[in-house]
Amino acid sequence: MRLRCCLSFLLILLFSGNAFCQVYLTKTGFIGFYSKTPLEDIQAENNQVYAILDPASHHLAFALLLKGFIFPRELMQEHFNENYAESDKYPKATFSGSCSGEMDLSKEGIYQVVIKGELNLHGVTRPIETTAQLEVKNDRILGTAFFKIIPENFDISIPEVVRGKIAKDIDVKVRTVWMRSK
Amino acid sequence: MKTRKIYFVFTCLLYGLQTEAQDQLLQSLKDSLAAAPRTEYVTGTFKALYIVNMKTIEAPAAGALNVEIQHRFGALNSGSYELFGLDNATLRLGLDYGISDRLSVGIGRSSFQKTFDGYLKYKLLRQSDNNGRMPLSVSILSSMSYYTQHFPDKTYLNSTYRLAYTTQVLMARKFSRLFSMELTPTLIHYNLVPTSADQNNVLALAGGARMKISRRMSINVEYDYLFPNQVVSTPVNNSLSLGWDIETGGHVFQLVFSNSQSMTETQYITQTPGTWSHGDIYFGFNISRNFNLKVHK
Numbered sequence: 399m400r401l402r403c404c405l406s407f408l409l410i411l412l413f414s415g416n417a418f419c420q421v422y423l424t425k426t427g428f429i430g431f432y433s434k435t436p437l438e439d440i441q442a443e444n445n446q447v448y449a450i451l452d453p454a455s456h457h458l459a460f461a462l463l464l465k466g467f468i469f470p471r472e473l474m475q476e477h478f479n480e481n482y483a484e485s486d487k488y489p490k491a492t493f494s495g496s497c498s499g500e501m502d503l504s505k506e507g508i509y510q511v512v513i514k515g516e517l518n519l520h521g522v523t524r525p526i527e528t529t530a531q532l533e534v535k536n537d538r539i540l541g542t543a544f545f546k547i548i549p550e551n552f553d554i555s556i557p558e559v560v561r562g563k564i565a566k567d568i569d570v571k572v573r574t575v576w577m578r579s580k
Numbered sequence: 581m582k583t584r585k586i587y588f589v590f591t592c593l594l595y596g597l598q599t600e601a602q603d604q605l606l607q608s609l610k611d612s613l614a615a616a617p618r619t620e621y622v623t624g625t626f627k628a629l630y631i632v633n634m635k636t637i638e639a640p641a642a643g644a645l646n647v648e649i650q651h652r653f654g655a656l657n658s659g660s661y662e663l664f665g666l667d668n669a670t671l672r673l674g675l676d677y678g679i680s681d682r683l684s685v686g687i688g689r690s691s692f693q694k695t696f697d698g699y700l701k702y703k704l705l706r707q708s709d710n711n712g713r714m715p716l717s718v719s720i721l722s723s724m725s726y727y728t729q730h731f732p733d734k735t736y737l738n739s740t741y742r743l744a745y746t747t748q749v750l751m752a753r754k755f756s757r758l759f760s761m762e763l764t765p766t767l768i769h770y771n772l773v774p775t776s777a778d779q780n781n782v783l784a785l786a787g788g789a790r791m792k793i794s795r796r797m798s799i800n801v802e803y804d805y806l807f808p809n810q811v812v813s814t815p816v817n818n819s820l821s822l823g824w825d826i827e828t829g830g831h832v833f834q835l836v837f838s839n840s841q842s843m844t845e846t847q848y849i850t851q852t853p854g855t856w857s858h859g860d861i862y863f864g865f866n867i868s869r870n871f872n873l874k875v876h877k
Contacts, residue, residue, distance in 0.1 A: 421605070425612070448609045459606040461613050465620055471872050472641035472681075473830060480624045481795050486709070486757055490613065494606040515602075557796070559828050 422576030453503035631788035632821035640678035643874025648674035657859030699723035741772035
């Protein structure tokens with residue numbers, strides 16, 4: 399009896415360890431944010447987003463460096479890092495959460511899911527919920543999501559003088575091509 | 581009984597694994613992000629291209645044009661008849677353009693002796709924040725000035741005599757997000773000096789610093805030390821300036837107080853007759869506006 403217990407315990411440990419190894423990973427994910435106002439359009443894009451997805455548990459996580467956001471105008475990029483994101487103090491933004499909905503990530507197909515989790519930006523952690531699409535194809539999972547965030551929710555203060563140039567809510571686009579890790 | 585106990589242990593274990601899995605995923609990402617080697621250059625050592633009169637290591641980005649308006653009123657001690665200097669003004673209009681992210685070029689015209697100036701600045705070294713691999717930023721500046729004011733009594737002043745050249749090694753370090761400092765060894769060459777006792781090659785050491793007082797404001801100090809016995813025929817004092825930077829988007833406003841009225845290196849370093857203690861203080865401002873002529877892809 400005791401032996402059997404030990405065996406099954408070991409088996410479960412092994413199994414869970416194995417499942418963790420079979421994650422999907424990328425270091426070149428894309429996240430862009432866009433602010434549109436009549437006065438000014440602002441956009442910034444980061445192509446060096448680290449992201450991981452565990453197809454068994456449906457957990458996923460994202461991490462990026464704020465300095466990796468490229469703006470078309472260099473001065474805007476400097477202001478973003480110096481005055482808004484304060485990326486010397488808070489160099490990273492992270493997301494950790496899970497997806498729910500009808501899906502079988504071991505089979506090819508397109509799945510509409512809901513992603514819930516916590517976004518950490520500028521030293522502030524807030525819950526985020528968004529719909530997303532996961533497409534499983536040839537050992538890859540293509541993930542896309544679109545949501546909005548409000549800078550003030552993350553203690554990012556915007557002075558009155560430029561308030562009209564920055565949208566109240568910022569559109570965020572996420573696109574990742576996850577590869578199955580070996 | 582025993583099996584129930586075992587089940588309990590199992591469920592506890594599984595539950596623990598589940599919640600920890602999320603954090604584990606994120607932690608593995610954070611670890612690989614931290615492990616990836618990358619060099620980040622320090623940005624925003626100074627907000628503007630000028631501390632007050634001295635140029636900073638900063639330059640417009642490639643394809644960006646900076647329009648600079650520098651303005652100094654008359655001396656504060658000129659009395660109420662001159663409204664403490666507000667009746668008079670010296671003005672420099674300047675354009676600075678980034679040819680590449682390292683090389684910039686600038687031209688200017690100031691009303692002080694109707695002087696034209698031009699410069700080339702090259703960012704030789706850039707401070708990086710990655711394990712302090714590069715501790716400071718160094719830019720090389722080469723500038724030229726040419727004054728065009730007519731002096732009817734000095735008919736010999738041809739164009740060669742009106743030229744002067746400056747070479748500066750701008751060395752700066754951003755010590756923290758609030759404090760930056762710049763040290764600038766300077767060599768100025770005059771094609772013509774007033775008397776034979778004056779040196780044609782003049783050495784000076786300029787220093788400046790900024791201290792941020794809020795996210796968009798800073799207090800600046802600049803001191804230009806002229807080594808003695810080089811300029812002897814005319815009264816000269818070292819230039820001391822204070823500035824208050826206010827940044828709003830693409831603009832930087834700088835309110836300044838200085839005992840120098842002129843604004844080009846060949847003039848404010850060696851032609852500052854006044855001192856702060858006698859009230860020869862010139863109030864003024866620098867305004868810069870950034871325009872993007874090219875959009876980075």
